[in-house]
Amino acid sequence: MTEYIERENQKFKSFMKDEIDGGLMEFLEKEYGYIYESIVDEEYIIEYPDFSTFFELTYDNKVVGFYTTDTIFDNKVLVCINEFYVLPEFRSNKIFLYQIINLLQTPNITVVLRKPTRIVVDILISNGLAFEFADNLIFTYIKFINNYGSVFVNNKIKKAYHTIDSKYLGLNVMGNVYDYKHCMTIFDDVNEIFVKKPSTICFSMPRRYDVKQYNLVPKLKKIDKNYLRQIRRNINKNRDRVYEISTIIYNNIYSGLNVDNLIGTEDMLHEYTIELLEEHGLTEDDGQKIRSKIQQALDEEEILPNTIRRRFEYLLLNPDADALAGEDDTEGVCPYCEGEVAYSLETCEICGYNFYKDADEQTTDDDIQEREIDEKTQLEVGFLESIDTDVYDVGEVFDAQFEVAANEALGLIDMYQNEPLRINIEEVHHIKDGLVLDYLLENDYIEQKQNDNYDEYVYKITKKGRRHYKQNPITNLYSSNLQGFDYYKFKKYYNDNIADTKKEEIVENYIQNIEATAISQNDYATYNQILLNNLLTSRNIQGDKEFLIQMLKAMICQLNEYKLAEDKKNLLPIKFEMDNYMQLFDVINEDYDLIELYVKAYNDIELEDLKINKEDNLEALQKLAETKDLLRFNLAIMESSDDE
Ligand SMILES: [Zn+2]
Structure with missing residues (x-):
């Protein structure tokens, strides 16, 4: 008979990593001998000995397993479950599943699983948290996390990927799709660090336990480029279905969160609610008062279903607290409990x-301006006003903008077959809405289908459309090198200069040309757009020193453009596109001296007006390097400039 460690009232213990001597297995052997032996007997392989916190899993007042987590601050707080183990004799009790659902219902955190075994995937499937949407492809509601250090390649597919720079090996990647046959998580390399083409999918290596258990080696060898393409097609084809089902799962997870279930009814409070009230010296009458306060707060959306429990715990300690919402709008202070947030x-x-x-009410009348279109020219009025008519003919400007919009729409439809066009391409290029798709349909460049599930159309490119797309060198040069600049200006420059310039040099010459003008005219916006464009099209690898310097330079200049602007209303201190580079602060923190890179970046700024605030901006970027939280960073800068 196993002598289980007992814990009263299901109270489990947890340990921080530094409270534990030696590795995870040593710790288990010393403190939880029976769990250790079971792992060894089963030949289960602990693949992630690292963690920040160790939690016991209890059942029936016994310790029957454990799980370990890391907390990752990556825009949001991610709780990443690295390893978990439940003794085989307790597996039918859904102990781990309840723990996960509990975590999912916790406000302000997101739960992810570190590359789970197939057993875990089976548990998720049998409990409705994951489902098969195509042959052997599983959608999982809880994302699986992995890093670039353990992506899978074999000889047949290695040409689809770059050799990965060692700097990226620790970067996290996440995915919602799982290849059941090969026990691998599938993810999109959105940073394009590993893939040569963005449409290529990536695999994580399977867990070593699964490789052994399911004899995966021969199957893994057979994976080829066709298989990669087939998976991409299957994922694209089933996108809507996956979305629908994930909504259903979401509702299931949160539907149990109501006052009756969590606290009790008007007639009868739950037993444990009454126990808690007693512990806090409160009566059942007090409990009913608390209950109705919670119900009212919920009805008024002052709290959310997943914060009912939290409000209850708060009211146990502060039973007389009353609704204060809306009366106090001090920034950084909660209007209800006046705690710091x-x-x-x-x-x-x-x-x-x-x-x-009140978020919905605030956004309706704020800042949303209708685009005003000039009926004669079909161009946006604001855009029209910025055109220098001594140099450019308005009719030609319209033709150019229309041409690039049509071509980019074709490119998008080619990349996302059978999906609606999600970008308002006309708005991006300042022309009247509704022009582009009609034109592409009339010329048989695309086909349209009504989507059965939604009141919208989906599109597919035709052979003729693809030919047309490839035959347009100016727009393609522009789209892959100069997005964010005015196309009509580039087109004119191209036509004026192509006779005596090599095609390969024309983009570079054009950039040098507008850069010189921007510097001489103190045009901060164009200068910053050039810096951003240089990053996006850089030939340097993202983690290289030179790239990092250019990234910091772009950040300094954007910050200073913001600080110098008189009207800050539509500006961000650092543009949201830069969010893609936040992970590179890991590389800086590990391999470089931020101050050294910063000084180099600062000295490299050619537009003298933007060479200011050296110390302040360094201090700000040092903070950003720690948190990598661009949103919070921007809010803090915006707030401090409001005070001035
Ligand atoms: Zn509060």
Whole structure:
């Protein structure tokens, strides 16, 4: 008979990593002998000995397993479950599943699983948290996390990928799709660090336990480029279905979160609610008062279903607290409990207050301006006013803008077959809405289908359309090198200069040309657009020293453009595109001296007006390098400039 370690009232223990001597297996052997032996007997392989916290899993007042987590701050707080183990004799009790659902319902955090075994995937499937949407392809509601250090390649597919720079090996990647046959998570390399083409999917290596258990080696050898393409097609084809089902799962997870289930009814509070009330010296009458306060707060959306419990705990300690919502709008302070709050949270961590309570009402009348179109030229009025009519003919400007919009729409439709066009391409290029798709349909460049599930159309490119797309060198040069600049200006420059310039040099010459003009005219916006464009099209690898210097340079200049602007209303201190580079601060923190890179970046700024605020900006970027939280960073800068 196993002598289980007992824990009263299901109270489990947890340990931080530094409270534990030696590795995870040593710790288990010393403190939880029976769990250690079971792992060894089963030949289960602990693949992630690292963790920040170790938690016991209890059942029936016994310790029957454990799980380990890391906390990752990556825009949001991610709780990453690295390893978990339940003794075989307790596996039918859904202990781990309840733990996960509990975590999912916790406000302000996102739960992810580190490359789980197939057993875990089976548990998720049998409990409705994952489902098969195509042959051997599983959609999982809880994302699986992995890093570039363990992506899978074999001889047949290695040409689809770059050799990966060692700097990236620790970067995290996440995915919602799982290849059941090969026990691998599938993910999109959105940073394009590993893939040569963005449409190529990536695999994580299977767990070593699964490789052995399911004899995967021969199957893994057979994976080829066709298989990669087949998976991409299957994923694209089933996107809508996956979306629908994930909505259903979401509703299932949160549907149990109501006052009756969590606290009790008007007639009868739950037994454990009454116990808790007693512990806090409160009566059942007090409990009913608390209950109705919670119900009212929920009805008014002052709290959310997943913060009911939190509000209850707060009211146990502060039973007389009353609704204060809306009366106090001091920044950084919760209007209900007056506790201090961090910027990017959705709900108060102390009392459960919903910070987005009035969000809908605020956005309706604020800042949303209708685009005004000039009926004669079909161009946006603001855009029209910026055209120098001594140099450019308005009719030709329209033709150019239309041409690039049509071509980019074709490119998007080619990349996302059978999907709606999600970008308002006309708006991007300042022309009247509704022109482009009609033109592409009339010329048989695309086909359209009504999507059965939604009231919208999906599109597919035709052979003729693809030919047309490839035959347009100016727009293609522009789209792959100069997005964010005016196309009509580039087109004119191209036509004026192509006779005596090599095609390969024309983009570079053009950039040098507009850069010189921007510097001489103190045109901050264009100069910054050039710096951003240089990053996007850089031939340097993203983690290289030169790239990092250019990244910091772009950040300094954007910050200073913001600080110098008189009207900051539509500006961000650092543009949201830069969010893609936040992970590179890991590389800086590990391999470089931020101050050294910063000084080089600062000295490299050619537009003298933007060479200011050296110390302030360094201090700000040092903070950003720690948190990598661009949203919070921008909010803090915006707020401090409001005070001035
Ligand atoms: Zn609060």
